[in-house]
Structure formats: structure tokens, C-alpha cells
Amino acid sequence: MFLSWDETVDVVVIGSGFAGLAAAIEAYNTGVSVIVLEKMNAPGGNSIISDGGIAAAGTEMQKKRGIKDSAELMYRDMLKAGLFLNHPELVRKVTKQSNEILQWTINYLGVEFMDRVDIFGGHSVPRCYTPLGVSGSAIIKQQLAKLEEMGGKVRTQSYFKTFIKDSKEKLIGLLVRNKFDYKDAECGTDIYIGIKKGIVLATGGFGSDVNFRSAQDPRLTGKIDTTNKPFATAEALKEAFKINAMPVQLSHIQLGPWGTPDENGYGAGARFSDYIVFPYGIIVDPKSGRRIVNELADRKIMSDAILNIGHPCIGITDTKAVDTAGWDINPCLERGIVKKFTTPEELATYYGISSAELKITIEKYNSYIENNLDEDFGKHILTEATPISSPPYYGIRTWPKVHHTMGGVQINTRAQVIDFNQEPIPRLYAAGEVTGGIHGACRLGSCAITECLVFGRTAGINAATD
Amino acid sequence: MFLSWDETVDVVVIGSGFAGLAAAIEAYNTGVSVIVLEKMNAPGGNSIISDGGIAAAGTEMQKKRGIKDSAELMYRDMLKAGLFLNHPELVRKVTKQSNEILQWTINYLGVEFMDRVDIFGGHSVPRCYTPLGVSGSAIIKQQLAKLEEMGGKVRTQSYFKTFIKDSKEKLIGLLVRNKFDYKDAECGTDIYIGIKKGIVLATGGFGSDVNFRSAQDPRLTGKIDTTNKPFATAEALKEAFKINAMPVQLSHIQLGPWGTPDENGYGAGARFSDYIVFPYGIIVDPKSGRRIVNELADRKIMSDAILNIGHPCIGITDTKAVDTAGWDINPCLERGIVKKFTTPEELATYYGISSAELKITIEKYNSYIENNLDEDFGKHILTEATPISSPPYYGIRTWPKVHHTMGGVQINTRAQVIDFNQEPIPRLYAAGEVTGGIHGACRLGSCAITECLVFGRTAGINAATD
Numbered sequence: 001m002f003l004s005w006d007e008t009v010d011v012v013v014i015g016s017g018f019a020g021l022a023a024a025i026e027a028y029n030t031g032v033s034v035i036v037l038e039k040m041n042a043p044g045g046n047s048i049i050s051d052g053g054i055a056a057a058g059t060e061m062q063k064k065r066g067i068k069d070s071a072e073l074m075y076r077d078m079l080k081a082g083l084f085l086n087h088p089e090l091v092r093k094v095t096k097q098s099n100e101i102l103q104w105t106i107n108y109l110g111v112e113f114m115d116r117v118d119i120f121g122g123h124s125v126p127r128c129y130t131p132l133g134v135s136g137s138a139i140i141k142q143q144l145a146k147l148e149e150m151g152g153k154v155r156t157q158s159y160f161k162t163f164i165k166d167s168k169e170k171l172i173g174l175l176v177r178n179k180f181d182y183k184d185a186e187c188g189t190d191i192y193i194g195i196k197k198g199i200v201l202a203t204g205g206f207g208s209d210v211n212f213r214s215a216q217d218p219r220l221t222g223k224i225d226t227t228n229k230p231f232a233t234a235e236a237l238k239e240a241f242k243i244n245a246m247p248v249q250l251s252h253i254q255l256g257p258w259g260t261p262d263e264n265g266y267g268a269g270a271r272f273s274d275y276i277v278f279p280y281g282i283i284v285d286p287k288s289g290r291r292i293v294n295e296l297a298d299r300k301i302m303s304d305a306i307l308n309i310g311h312p313c314i315g316i317t318d319t320k321a322v323d324t325a326g327w328d329i330n331p332c333l334e335r336g337i338v339k340k341f342t343t344p345e346e347l348a349t350y351y352g353i354s355s356a357e358l359k360i361t362i363e364k365y366n367s368y369i370e371n372n373l374d375e376d377f378g379k380h381i382l383t384e385a386t387p388i389s390s391p392p393y394y395g396i397r398t399w400p401k402v403h404h405t406m407g408g409v410q411i412n413t414r415a416q417v418i419d420f421n422q423e424p425i426p427r428l429y430a431a432g433e434v435t436g437g438i439h440g441a442c443r444l445g446s447c448a449i450t451e452c453l454v455f456g457r458t459a460g461i462n463a464a465t466d
Numbered sequence: 467m468f469l470s471w472d473e474t475v476d477v478v479v480i481g482s483g484f485a486g487l488a489a490a491i492e493a494y495n496t497g498v499s500v501i502v503l504e505k506m507n508a509p510g511g512n513s514i515i516s517d518g519g520i521a522a523a524g525t526e527m528q529k530k531r532g533i534k535d536s537a538e539l540m541y542r543d544m545l546k547a548g549l550f551l552n553h554p555e556l557v558r559k560v561t562k563q564s565n566e567i568l569q570w571t572i573n574y575l576g577v578e579f580m581d582r583v584d585i586f587g588g589h590s591v592p593r594c595y596t597p598l599g600v601s602g603s604a605i606i607k608q609q610l611a612k613l614e615e616m617g618g619k620v621r622t623q624s625y626f627k628t629f630i631k632d633s634k635e636k637l638i639g640l641l642v643r644n645k646f647d648y649k650d651a652e653c654g655t656d657i658y659i660g661i662k663k664g665i666v667l668a669t670g671g672f673g674s675d676v677n678f679r680s681a682q683d684p685r686l687t688g689k690i691d692t693t694n695k696p697f698a699t700a701e702a703l704k705e706a707f708k709i710n711a712m713p714v715q716l717s718h719i720q721l722g723p724w725g726t727p728d729e730n731g732y733g734a735g736a737r738f739s740d741y742i743v744f745p746y747g748i749i750v751d752p753k754s755g756r757r758i759v760n761e762l763a764d765r766k767i768m769s770d771a772i773l774n775i776g777h778p779c780i781g782i783t784d785t786k787a788v789d790t791a792g793w794d795i796n797p798c799l800e801r802g803i804v805k806k807f808t809t810p811e812e813l814a815t816y817y818g819i820s821s822a823e824l825k826i827t828i829e830k831y832n833s834y835i836e837n838n839l840d841e842d843f844g845k846h847i848l849t850e851a852t853p854i855s856s857p858p859y860y861g862i863r864t865w866p867k868v869h870h871t872m873g874g875v876q877i878n879t880r881a882q883v884i885d886f887n888q889e890p891i892p893r894l895y896a897a898g899e900v901t902g903g904i905h906g907a908c909r910l911g912s913c914a915i916t917e918c919l920v921f922g923r924t925a926g927i928n929a930a931t932d
Contacts, residue, residue, distance in 0.1 A: 085717060087684050211888045215712050215876055218553050218903075238886040241707060246681050249717040251551060251873070407717070410681055420704040422677045437684075 005173060005194035009033045011463050012174060012193060013200040014236060016154045017045030018136070018449055019432025020202030021143035022456025023463065028150045030464040032197060036147070036154045039180055039231065043144060043154040046204050046232050046433075049266055050136035053118070053128045053446035054105065054453075056098035061117050062127060069125045071095040078447060081122040081298040082406075082440020085249060090438045093413050093458075094451045101453045102129060109142040116326065119382070120445030121257075121278060122298030128446040134271065136449070157181065157188070160203070160236055163243050163428075164192065171199065171243070171427040182231060198427045198463030201417065202456060203236035205405035205433035207253070212237075213402065216251040219307075226402040227256055227266035237434055240409045244419040245428070248436035250407035254443055257302035259401030261312055262337045269337040269396055273315050274445070276325045276394075280385050281317030282365050283398060285309050289348070289357025291365065294377035300442035303400040312399040314351045316344075316362075320390035329394070341393045351395060362388050404443050408436035415459035429463045431455035471639060471660035475499045477929050478640060478659060479666040480702060482620045483511030484602070484915055485898025486668035487609035488922025489929065494616045496930040498663060502613070502620045505646055505697065509610060509620040512670050512698050512899075515732055516602035519584070519594045519912035520571065520919075522564035527583050527595060535591050537561040544913060547588040547764040548872075548906020551715060556904045559879050559924075560917045567919045568595060575608040582792070585848070586911030587723075587744060588764030594912040600737065602915070623647065623654070626669070626702055629709050629894075630658065637665065637709070637893040648697060664893045664929030667883065668922060669702035671871035671899035673719070678703075679868065682717040685773075692868040693722055693732035703900055706875045710885040711894070714902035716873035720909055723768035725867030727778055728803050735803040735862055739781050740911070742791040742860075744768075746851050747783030748831050749864060751775050755814070755823025757831065760843035766908035769866040778865040780817045782810075782828075786856035795860070807859045817861060828854050870909050874902035881925035895929045897921035 010032035013024045020036060021043075027034045038045070057074040074095040079086050105111045112132045119126040131138035147153065159180035164173040173194040181187035206212045207228035213220045226232070241247055256266075258273035277283065278295045283306070285292050292313060293305035306313050322329055332338035341347040344362055348355040366387035368374045374381060409417050409430050416424035432452040439447065476498035479490045486502060487509075493500045504511070523540035540561040545552050571577045578598045585592040597604035613619060625646035630639040639660040647653035672678045673694035679686045692698070707713055722732075724739035743749065744761045749772070751758050758779060759771035772779050788795055798804035807813040810828055814821040832853035834840045840847060875883050875896050882890035898918040905913065 084685055085683055212886070215714055215884070215888065215903075217551055219550055234886070238710075241713070241886070242710065244704075244708065247707070247713045247716060248681055250713060251715040251717060418681070420678070420700070420707070422681065437681075 004192070006191040008194035008196060009035045010197040011200065012037060012195055013202060013460070014160045015045055015202035015204060015432070016043040017047035017202060017204055017432060018139060018452035019456035020045070020200065021140065021147060022453045023200040023202055023431060023460030024152060025143065025146050026457045026460030027464040028147070028152050030461065032464045034152055035193065036152065037158040037160055037176060038154050038156045039159040040182065041156050043156060044137065044140040046229050047136045047452070048140050049229060050449065051134055051271065052131045052136040052138050052449065054102055054449045055123070055128050055444065055446040056102040056450060057095060057127050058099050059102060061129060065117055067117060067125050069127050071098065073124055074098060074127065077122060077124050078439065078444055081300070081442045081444050083442065085252070085440035087437035089413050090411070094438060094447070094454050097454045098450050101450055105139060105453065109139065109146055111139050111142050118275065119279060119296070120274060121296045121302060122444045139449070160239070161190070162239050165243070171195065171425070174199065195427065198429055198466060200459045200463045201236060201240060201409070201428065201430040201434055202432045202459070203434045205232055206234035206237060207232045207402045207405055209233040213253055213405065217253050220253060220402055224402055225259065225264065227259065227270065228402065237408060240417065243425065245417045245425060246410040246420055248407055248410045249440065250436065252406040252441050253402060254299055254404040254406060255303035255400035256403035257299055257306055257398065257400050259399055260337055260397050261399045262397055263335065267337065268332050268335065271327065272329055272332050272338050272396055273398060275327055276321050277315035277317050277396065279382055280321035280324060281315060281388060282361065283313050283315050284353065284358065284361060286314050286351050286353045289354045290361055291376060294374070294379040296379050298442050298444060306398060306400055312397040314353065315396040315398050316347065316388065316393065318388045318390045318393050320386050322394065324384050324386070337396060339395045341395065342391055344393055347393050347395050404448060405433060406436060406439045406441070406443055408434045410437055411435045411455070414462050415455050416462065429459035431459040470658070472657040474660035474662060475501045476663040477666065478503060478661055479668060479926070480626045481511055481668035481670060481898070482509035483513035483668065483670055483898060484605060484918035485922035486511070486666065487606065487613060488919045489666040489668055489897060489926030490618060491609065491612050492923045492926030493930040494613070494618050496927065498930045500618055501659065502618065503624040503626055503642060504620050504622045505625040506648065507622050509622060510603065510606040512695050513602045513918070514606050515695060516915065517600055517737065518597040518602040518604050518915065520568055520915045521589070521594050521910065521912040522568040522916060523561060523593050524565050525568060528593060531583055533583060533591050535593050537564065539590055540564060540593065543588060543590050544905065544910055547766070547908045547910050549908065551718070551906035553903035555879050556877070560904060560913070560920050563920045564916050567916055571605060571919065575605065575612055577605050577608050584741065585745065585762070586740065587762045587768060588910045605915070626705070627656070628705050631709070637661065637891070640665065661893065664895055664932060666925045666929050667702060667706060667875070667894065667896040667900055668898045668925070669900045671698055672700035672703060673698045673868045673871055675699040679719055679871065683719050686719060686868055690868055691725065691730065693725065693736065694868065703874060706883065709891065711883045711891060712876040712886055714873055714876045715906065716902065718872040718907050719868060720765055720870040720872060721769035721866035722869035723765055723772055723864065723866050725865055726803055726863050727865045728863055729801065733803065734798050734801065737793065738795055738798050738804050738862055739864060741793055742787050743781035743783045743862065745848055746787035746790060747781060747854060748827065749779050749781050750819065750824065750827055751779050752817050752819045755820045756827055757842060760840070760845040762845050764908050764910060772864060772866055778863040780819065781862040781864050782813065782854065782859065784854045784856045784859050786852050788860065790850050790852070803862060805861045807861065808857055810859055813859050813861050870914060871899060872902060872905045872907070872909055874900045876903055877901045877921070880928050881921050882928065895925035897925040
């Protein structure tokens with residue numbers, strides 16, 4: 001029971017992924033005292049296992065390649081994919097600041113990016129930038145370095161339990177479990193942290209919380225895999241609801257169409273599908289031997305298409321595509337996630353596809369590439385795309401995995417958490433996957449990190465200075 | 467501040483629409499004491515202004531007409547329209563009990579139905595039964611009569627403010643505003659009602675709550691009309707969230723495609739569109755003169771199609787369809803909601819449609835009727851449908867209105883409210899539009915009343931006897 005504060009601080013940031021660390025850095029920059037809480041025994045949350053791709057519009061890297069893009073076009077892409085359920089003012093902020101946040105990542109944090117601009121399904125043009133190492137850890141590492149430079153650090157094994165309010169319903173502190181152990185509920189001790197300024201909730205999504213996610217979408221039982229770490233659960237989100245944070249769009253849960261049943265979690269296969277098969281190859285239903293969807297459609301359209309087939313589909317591509325994409329696929333081959341074949345017939349036999357049907361499908365698709373028009377699904381034929389005809393050929397089984405939870409607490413453009421009556425909850429800010437409304441019904445690839453950094457910074461500044 | 471109970475009762479039912487009254491009747495039937503609270507000054511809630519249509523599968527009325535139907539088919543229709551987001555076990559219960567609930571309405575309540583079985587968009591077969599008077603009030607009236615027979619009555623102007631828990635978090639009562647006046651916040655006095663058994667939350671949807679609904683779907687600002695009464699707001703739902711009821715699928719809000727901008731609220735035009743234009747006529751975009759959608763698609767598909775056009779579309783039908791449907795359309799004509807024309811050309815001119823284009827559209831559609839195949843949109847051509855060729859012709863402007871909120875608190879098949887951790891909240895039950903998960907992404911027409919009655923009865927029995 002609460003008697004007195006064990007410690008007092010200006011700002012507490014809960015969570016140490018992209019959003020939490022961006023908030024912590026900006027809060028520190030204002031000169032206030034900051035504590036960053038992380039429930040696990042290492043910082044980085046689920047962010048650290050992402051690909052690290054950032055979407056940004058109107059960048060120098062695009063201009064260099066002659067790619068015409070704008071914040072307005074990115075805004076429209078996000079709303080279209082989101083089925084117009086997105087909160088427009090939040091999308092406006094993310095897209096307007098997307099170029100600036102990429103620059104901040106490069107110039108301020110010192111993150112190094114690969115010399116490439118990728119396109120993912122649902123984006124009108126290539127606008128995705130991937131850090132060296134193709135991992136979110138490249139960004140997290142630099143954020144942590146920046147934090148340490150300032151004298152800050154992440155307090156690991158610190159589990160946020162609940163908010164403390166005074167008799168006038170004012171948010172005054174937190175109950176936190178110190179020396180928390182995820183596998184041992186008895187471990188650790190409770191401490192009370194008093195807050196002088198604000199709290200930033202940056203606790204991530206609930207993709208691994210089977211109870212919570214399947215209440216929202218009953219298809220997503222424990223039988224569906226997730227790309228998330230097991231600790232991506234909803235407990236902090238529920239605490240926010242208890243103090244009247246408005247839940248928004250919780251039932252919009254994104255599946256990653258690049259999942260493969262041949263490995264657990266996010267895995268290496270996801271990159272093979274997303275960067276090689278989807279832009280340059282095809283996805284076929286092994287039963288019919290036919291394509292089933294525009295392979296550059298957004299994640300919702302693609303995942304629903306594969307789920308509707310009812311069994312894993314086969315992603316097919318060739319050596320030229322692998323060379324064009326420029327990825328090392330050996331780790332996928334070594335782990336048996338991607339299979340290599342001398343001929344399309346051999347591939348067909350391996351996956352139980354009719355060779356004759358697959359031949360027709362590939363020939364048709366190759367003619368679409370040559371004519372620059374996909375008559376079946378309207379796929380955007382990329383300039384560098386070539387017919388599927390260069391052996392060896394590659395195949396991967398695809399089956400969607402829970403990837404991102406679009407819903408969460410409502411925020412405004414100042415990253416203030418909004419209550420049931422559409423008023424900001426004083427002292428409470430949020431950023432990242434714990435918030436809802438930015439992506440609507442469907443998040444476009446690599447827009448999450450942009451959003452985490454934009455709203456993380458905003459939340460940190462406002463929590464420290466409001 | 468709470469000192470002692472002003473009164474104590476076994477069961478309190480909050481709300482006096484279809485679900486609340488069904489719960490009250492069943493609770494009374496167990497012999498316990500019951501209070502029914504209604505915030506407005508008359509009972510019936512939003513139910514009373516509905517059309518009163520009940521969907522049921524495998525009924526005598528269907529058999530008499532040679533319509534083959536089953537609970538299984540109705541279940542599949544509801545899941546398909548709901549995009550498989552529906553909680554399957556709840557849908558199973560509603561569909562299995564649909565015939566029984568229709569019989570209960572006829573035999574136990576004494577509601578009289580018209581001798582017709584209608585089909586609405588998304589249903590595979592005609593399975594909708596409409597009471598004499600085509601109004602939910604026909605059912606509400608009989609429910610109230612049954613309640614009075616038992617010595618019960620609805621306490622109007624009684625506004626539920628909040629739940630009262632004891633120090634062990636057990637639900638023990640309610641704070642209620644007596645002599646409440648919706649237009650005067652100062653009016654009335656607070657009383658505390660202690661609960662010995664259970665509470666049934668049957669407070670309806672939030673279709674008129676612009677703040678709440680636009681947080682979930684930002685398109686639904688105050689500029690979009692609603693078919694709901696102005697009191698269809700979210701305050702009781704929010705109170706349930708405050709005691710950890712799990713919010714489910716709040717962002718799935720149904721628009722009625724049969725709305726017309728030429729009258730306020732639900733109106734008479736809705737029936738004209740739903741019972742005559744959709745099954746027998748066409749909807750055209752006045753700019754192109756072309757059809758835009760399968761007029762018997764579900765409400766979501768149709769509303770999205772019209773909203774995407776960006777301006778009101780025109781529903782067109784003829785005299786033969788009006789005769790076949792068997793409705794008196796004079797009220798619509800007198801109020802100028804439906805317009806009458808001697809020729810299609812005259813209609814085209816009035817609505818600014820190209821006569822030539824409309825002629826082609828009608829000729830094409832008429833050929834589809836004759837060939838029993840809609841080549842453009844795959845509309846189910848009804849046996850009694852005839853070509854649009856019998857003057858006079860009729861037109862109505864269509865523009866969607868907020869109609870039903872599919873989301874709400876989570877319940878299980880026993881109508882217990884489920885909390886964040888997927889455990890039932892002891893003593894709390896819910897039924898009707900305040901609950902979420904039964905209809906998923908899209909509710910099919912006339913399934914709501916079935917659901918309200920099935921779960922209302924379940925909630926009443928369990929609140930009284932658990």
C-alpha cells in the first residue's frame with residue numbers, strides 16, 4: 001500500500017523501444033530528470049528485432065534516384081491502406097515530419113543506412129530506408145549511446161504495474177516492480193515513483209497477447225504465430241484504459257503476409273519474401289498453380305488473400321531477382337526456409353503444384369512484365385523487374401503471422417493521451433505501437449518506425465515541458 | 467458520497483429497449499425483485515424507432531414458402547458479412563435460437579407479424595419477419611404489457627451514473643440519478659441502489675455519440691446524420707470500461723446505405739430503399755448514370771460504395787416493384803422523399819443524370835433480370851423481380867447514415883461481461899447493442915433484434931439465478 005515515494009523524478013518513460021528512447025532523449029534534452037523503465041532484462045523491446053526500415057517522403061536519397069514523392073502522397077497512401085479509419089491529423093504529422101526524422105536518425109543519432117530505397121506493398125513509390133545490418137538494433141544502439149552520452153540509462157527489469165492518482169484524480173506517480181523477472185511473479189520488490197512532470201507510455205503492441213488479441217479478432221488464437229517477442233503483451237495498455245484512456249481501433253490487427261511456417265517468429269524468410277518475392281516474384285496457390293493476389297498490395301489485402309486460401313501458398317522467384325534485390329539469401333537456404341531448384345518443373349514437383357499450370361502462370365506473368373501491365377491483379381511493375389526465367393529458381397512457403405496491433409490508446413498531435421470525453425489526460429503522453437489511430441485498418445510497411453520516432457520525440461518534449 | 471443504500475433489490479436492468487425488457491421479463495419470471503432503469507422519460511430506447519424486423523432461420527413461415535434455410539446457413543451469412551471477426555460461439559447461439567426467439571415473440575409476447583418473409587442484403591435467403599405496423603414499438607409494447615402483467619414497470623428518468631464496488635472490488639450497487647432530465651444536468655437527485663444478485667447492462671449503442679464514434683472512425687463527424695435517437699450515447703459503456711470490461715471491435719460502426727439526405731433520422735425513405743429499391747431496383751451514380759454496387763450486398767459494402775462516390779446516389783424503381791413489395795409509399799411521396807416520374811428520361815433530367823446513359827443502364831439491368839444473371843455485380847435476382855419498365859418510375863437520393871455500433875463490451879454465451887483478463891466480471895451481465903463481437907465488421911439487417919432478445923433473456927435469467 002502506498003505510504004510515501006521511494007523516489008521522485010520529473011519524467012518517467014515506460015518502455016525502451018524506438019518510441020520510448022526517442023522520448024527519453026528529448027526529455028533529457030530539456031534538462032529535466034528522467035527515468036526509463038524496461039520490464040525485460042535488456043533494452044530495446046520489440047523494436048530491436050524489426051528490420052529497422054524507416055519510411056520517409058521527399059528525401060535526398062529519393063531525389064538522387066529520380067523518385068518523385070511528397071508528404072502528401074505518403075499521407076494518401078497511408079489513408080488508403082487504412083481504409084480511411086486513420087486519424088488524419090496524426091497521419092499528417094507523421095508524413096510531414098518523415099524526412100526530418102530520417103535526417104535526425106542519420107545526423108543526430110548517427111545511424112548508417114544502406115544505399116538503397118525500397119518499396120513495400122501499398123506505397124506508391126519506393127520510400128523505405130534500411131539501416132546497415134537490416135535490423136532495428138542499429139537504431140536502438142545509437143539511441144542508447146545518445147542516452148548514455150547525456151548520462152541517462154535504461155532501468156531494466158523494472159515492470160510498470162499501475163498509475164497512482166491523488167484524491168483529485170491527478171496523476172502523481174507509478175507503482176513499479178523492481179528486479180522484475182518475467183518468468184517468476186514472486187521476484188522483485190514494489191517501489192513507488194513520484195512524478196513531478198509527466199509520464200510517457202511507450203510500451204508497444206499486444207501482438208503476443210493471445211487473450212487480448214483474440215478477443216478483438218477471434219481468428220488470432222494461439223495457433224497463429226507472431227513475429228513479436230513473447231513479452232509484447234497488453235498489461236500497460238489495460239492500465240491506461242483503467243484511468244479512462246480512450247481505446248481506439250483495437251480490432252485492427254495486422255498480419256505479416258511474409259510469414260513462413262518453416263521458422264518461428266519474424267525470421268529470415270520474411271525479408272526474402274518482402275524484398276525479393278513480392279516486388280519481383282509471384283505467390284501461387286499450390287492447389288491451382290495460379291497467382292492469388294497483387295504481390296505488392298498492402299499487408300491486409302495480401303494476408304487476407306492467403307488466409308482465405310486456407311493453406312500456405314508458395315512464393316516463387318529467380319536468380320536475377322535475387323541479384324537485383326541485392327540480398328544474401330544463404331542464411332535462408334542453409335536453414336531450409338528457402339528452397340533452390342534448377343527448373344520451374346522441379347519447384348512445382350517439390351511443392352505439389354501442377355507443372356503445366358505453373359508454366360502457364362509464369363508465362364503469363366512474364367508477359368505482364370514485358371508489357372508493363374499486370375492484367376490479372378494490377379501489380380505495379382517495377383522498372384528493374386525482369387521475367388522469371390533465370391535459373392536457379394527459389395521457393396518459400398508463406399503463411400501470415402500476427403505482426404502489428406494498429407489499435408491502442410488515443411493521442412492527439414501533441415502525443416497527449418485522450419480520455420473517454422475527448423479531453424487530454426493531464427501528465428500522460430504516449431507514442432508508438434501502444435497508441436491507436438495512426439494506421440487505421442492497415443499499417444504500411446516501415447511507417448511504424450517513422451511514427452515511433454516522430455511521436456516519441458513529441459511525447460518526450462511535452463512530458464518534460466508542459 | 468456513498469453512506470447507505472436508498473433501496474436494495476435483487477436485479478437491476480439498465481435500459482428498456484428490446485434487450486433490457488427481455489432481461490427484465492426473464493428475471494421477474496425467476497421470482498426475484500427487479501428494477502428497470504430508463505434514462506429517458508419514456509421506455510423503449512432506440513428499439514422503439516426500429517423497423518422491428520427479426521431474422522430467424524428454419525421457421526414455419528419459410529417452410530410455407532418453400533424457402534430452405536438453417537441456423538448453419540444464417541451463421542455462415544453472419545460470419546461472412548462480419549469478415550470473420552465475429553465471436554463464433556455468440557453467433558452460434560443467436561442463430562440456433564433464432565427460430566425459438568421468433569416463436570417466443572409470437573406465442574409468449576403476442577406480437578403479430580405481417581404475412582411476408584423479406585430478404586435484406588447479405589442474407590442468402592429471405593428470413594426477415596416484420597411485425598404489423600413495421601415498427602419496433604409493436605414488440606416493445608408487448609414486452610411492456612408482459613412486464614406489467616407481472617407487476618413490473620420501467621422507472622423512467624432514472625439515469626445510471628456509475629457502479630459501486632466494495633473494498634474487495636465486488637460489484638455491490640449503482641449510483642443513479644432520479645428524476646433525471648436529459649436537457650438539464652442540475653435536475654434530479656442521486657440515489658444509491660444496492661444489488662443482491664446481478665446487474666444487466668442493456669444501454670444500447672453509441673451511434674449518436676459524435677465524440678466517441680469519431681474517435682473510432684474519424685469519418686463519422688457531426689456532419690454525418692444518424693438513424694439513432696440523440697440519446698444513443700456511450701456513457702454507460704464507458705462506466706463498464708472503468709470496471710475493466712473488455713472493449714471489443716468499437717471501430718466497426720455500421721452505416722445504413724438506405725439513408726437519404728432528404729429527411730432526418732431513420733425516416734420513411736429507409737424502408738422505401740430497403741424493401742423496394744434494393745431488391746427490385748438499382749442505385750446509380752448521377753454523374754455516370756451507371757450502377758455502382760450489388761444492391762443486395764451487405765450494408766458495409768453498399769455504404770462504402772456510396773461514400774466512395776462522394777455524393778448522394780439515386781435509387782430507381784418502378785410501379786411493379788412497389789406493387790410486388792406491397793408497401794404504401796404515399797407518406798414518402800407526400801414528404802417529397804421519393805419522387806414520381808412518368809418516364810426514365812424525366813427522372814434522369816430531374817436528378818441531372820445523362821438520359822442516354824441511364825437508358826443503357828436500365829436496359830442492361832433488365833436483361834440481367836430476364837436472364838437471371840447480373841453480369842456486372844452478381845446481384846441475387848429474386849424470383850418475383852421484373853424489369854424496370856412499368857411507369858410511373860420512382861427515385862430517391864441515397865446517402866449513408868450511422869446506424870449501428872457493432873462494438874461494445876465483451877460477453878460470453880452466458881451474457882456475462884468479460885474483463886481484460888478474459889474472466890467474467892461477477893454480477894455483471896450485458897445484452898444488445900452495448901455488447902460487441904456478435905456482428906464483427908458488419909451486422910446483417912434484422913439480426914440485431916434477434917440478438918437483443920436471445921441475449922436479453924439469457925442475461926435476465928443468469929443475473930437473477932447465478
